[in-house]
Amino acid sequence: MLRTDRFLDIRRDPHSGELLARGGDSEAHSILQRVGFIAVVRVHETYHRAPTGLASDDESRLGTDAVARLRAAGYHVDCDAVFDTDSRPASYLPLGASVAHLAERVREATTTDEAADALTELTAAHDGILAALDEVLTATADFHDGLGGPSDKYIAQRLRHIADEHLRVIHGDLSYLRNKLADRHAPHPGRSTCTREVPSTEQERSAVCACPPPPRALPAPPPPLAAGLRR
Numbered sequence: 713m714l715r716t717d718r719f720l721d722i723r724r725d726p727h728s729g730e731l732l733a734r735g736g737d738s739e740a741h742s743i744l745q746r747v748g749f750i751a752v753v754r755v756h757e758t759y760h761r762a763p764t765g766l767a768s769d770d771e772s773r774l775g776t777d778a779v780a781r782l783r784a785a786g787y788h789v790d791c792d793a794v795f796d797t798d799s800r801p802a803s804y805l806p807l808g809a810s811v812a813h814l815a816e817r818v819r820e821a822t823t824t825d826e827a828a829d830a831l832t833e834l835t836a837a838h839d840g841i842l843a844a845l846d847e848v849l850t851a852t853a854d855f856h857d858g859l860g861g862p863s864d865k866y867i868a869q870r871l872r873h874i875a876d877e878h879l880r881v882i883h884g885d886l887s888y889l890r891n892k893l894a895d896r897h898a899p900h901p902g903r904s905t906c907t908r909e910v911p912s913t914e915q916e917r918s919a920v921c922a923c924p925p926p927p928r929a930l931p932a933p934p935p936p937l938a939a940g941l942r943r
Contacts (some may be wrong), residue, residue, distance in 0.1 A: 716735075717737035717740075718736075718737070718787055718788055719735050719736070719787070719790070720734065720735035720736045720787055720788070720789045720790070721733070721790050721791070722734075722778055722779055722790075722792070722795055723792045723795075730762065731761065731771050731774065731775055732760065732761050732762075733749055733759060733778060734759045734760075736782070736787060739785070741758065741760065742806070743778070743782055743785060744760045744778055744782075747778045748777075749761065749774070749778065750762070762774055762775075772794055775791065775792070775795035776796075776797050776799075779791050779795050779796065779797055780799040780800060780801055781801055783800060784801055784802075785803060814830045814833055814834065814841075818830045818831070821903070822899060823897075823898065824893040824894070824896040824897060824899075824900070825897060827893050828890050828891075828893040831886060831889065832890060835883060835890050842882065842886070843883075846875050846883075849871050849872070849875040850871075850875055852871055853867075853868040853871035856868040
């Protein structure tokens with residue numbers, strides 16, 4: 713069965729003339745955002761548009777780049793002829809992939825020590841991910857301070873409030889949880905790992921694994937005959 717979220721359209725809207733990208737899943741949306749598109753979130757749809765104020769040639773390059781990168785990632789893209797291309801640029805893991813890897817480490821952790829090690833990358837005081845996020849928020853606030861627009865000072869204050877209040881709470885809570893896990897030194901009861909070793913208390917020394925065998929699945933009963941088929 714075809715997955716409809718692997719299909720996208722990149723075209724100029726016939727009414728507004730806007731360059732729009734429609735369709736795709738969250739991975740496709742990330743590709744579009746990295747190319748330069750802006751997400752538009754509606755009640756029943758999320759689509760992407762080109763930034764305002766671009767020259768026609770810049771919009772054409774934007775659309776062509778999006779088609780090339782999406783097709784290189786395995787998406788089926790229908791587009792206006794001007795955006796069609798055979799280019800397939802190389803793709804690299806985004807920075808967020810290394811952060812998402814921490815989630816995998818926590819999902820696969822079999823002990824509290826392993827979970828604590830993964831959370832340490834988030835909570836390390838000097839070079840942890842949350843400390844770096846604090847730096848990004850502060851740098852973005854400083855950037856807005858220098859823009860000089862009527863709302864830029866407010867945006868800068870808002871970013872500093874997020875860093876000082878919300879992010880600090882998240883950092884404090886996760887640091888507390890990490891430290892509690894690091895002190896616990898316990899296996900996760902639902903994630904024990906089979907070592908293929910026979911304990912010394914085992915009577916049957918010929919056993920090759922101390923784990924109980926998986927339960928046998930009972931065969932499913934045959935479906936009842938329809939009333940019209942009975943003789």
